[in-house]
Amino acid sequence: MKVKHKIETSKLRNAAAVVAVMLGGFSQPLYAVDVDTELLLLVDVSGSVDSSEYDLMMQGYADAFDSASVLSAIQSGAQGAIAVSLVFWSGATQQQVGVDWMLIDDAASAAAFSDAIEASTRPFNGSTAIGSALQYGATAFGTETGQADNGFTSVSQIIDISGDGTDNNTPPDEVSRELNVQAGRDAALASGVDMINGLPIGDEDGVLKTYYEDNVIGGSAGGVDAFAQQTDTFGDVQTSLEAKLISEVGAGAVQSTAIPEPRVAALAGLGMLFILCKRRV
Template sequence: MARMTGIRAFAAAMVVAAPLGMASKAEAATMVGLELVLLVDVSGSVDAGEYALQKGGYVQAFQSAAVQNAIMNSQLGSIAVTYVEWSGSAQQAQLVNWTLVNDAASANAFAAAIQGTTRAFGGLTAIGSAINYGASLLAADNGFDSLRKVMDVSGDGTSNDGASVTAARDAAVAAGITINGLTIGSASLLTYYQNNVIGGAGAFAIGVTDFADFAAAVEQKLIQEITGVPEPTTMALLGFGLAALGMAARRRKAA
């Protein structure tokens, strides 16, 4: 009888402890306004110079006062962000782990971490596999909870390897993730991203024609993702406007 009483007491204690344990786990996660996965194309079509411009664009963006102010004035005044490079179907690497960015110092530290990475791959272009990988990072216990979850996919070509792009997109959107795009190339590539890659609440894509225009575009894109996005058409026009300005500047320099 005494033993049964002891068992019942233990069981009752476990019932009380279980929700407390769950509460402790939930409280351990840092709440931010946005969880953001930067998915950066490093497939074989991206040469060394273009890779440097692309990575440098993200570095400059997080060093910029405009992006830093956008973060500090966003929902909850903070974001969690991670930097991923991707190429073929089995080529995805989280080069900079999830990082809390909530002021200039943490934004500069994240920029420095990106600058310190080494190129991971140089193979085919598997956009669907990259999206699946990004979704897994957002679904994992990464130490953060957020009001919004976003993947930012940049690339210079259509998918030619790996998982179905549209199936990966649809699964991510069903999980509550928004996918935005930044294309480097022709207007037809931007259309491909609009039709196959982006999705979710407020999804948009920007297109630039040259890697030299990437830095300005990614800064504007990050600001829109952090503070709220305009209509997709507006972003597309903005992207190609940035590209046109860049080409005009290069022509003037050449003259």
């Protein structure tokens, strides 16, 4: 009996050690909402975007989230849900949350996010600091990028940044703007952001798309590499954004299906420990 007791005790200790390892590397709070993707929309409101273009752009963003195809992509993942936030950006120190993190898991919540976009107001009209926007964007996520809890946890953190021009304001001034943008991109990816995609607008000749591909986008999710979605005019934002959302949300859905949330693994370990405890009793 003593030998059996030692074996059971050893099993319990081993199980406890497994759970401790799981929980030790598990920084997300247990009360956070599991989603497939946390998607941050960085929207350019620099001075080159006039008021009529701004209205067209924001209507395009709002309408894209009313799309049945986008909702279908959102619901295709393991959790059937995403968290989305929208941040306006312009100059190096000009970033502001337009719509805070919201859950989208059905038509009603998608419509609520669309309504929140329409209710937002433009905060800036300044320079264009893409690199600064990307660095700020990385801080908008939760514990996955080392920040304070944002109420959600996922295996995919994706930045979607729009813009109608090249960077002219990300510091330092003595370094080329392209290198500054690349540094912002690399810092965001290093912090834990999985993928940065671009929505270059007013880009009929594709020059801005090439700029985004060379300097702005990076990373991957669910086997999909980062990409820039060319958008000819501000009136085309809805169509381009819908296609873009379907691709990036779909990528997050694939990744969430392939990689279980740390909380799931931890709870499985706790379940194993509970079973062993019951057997011992």
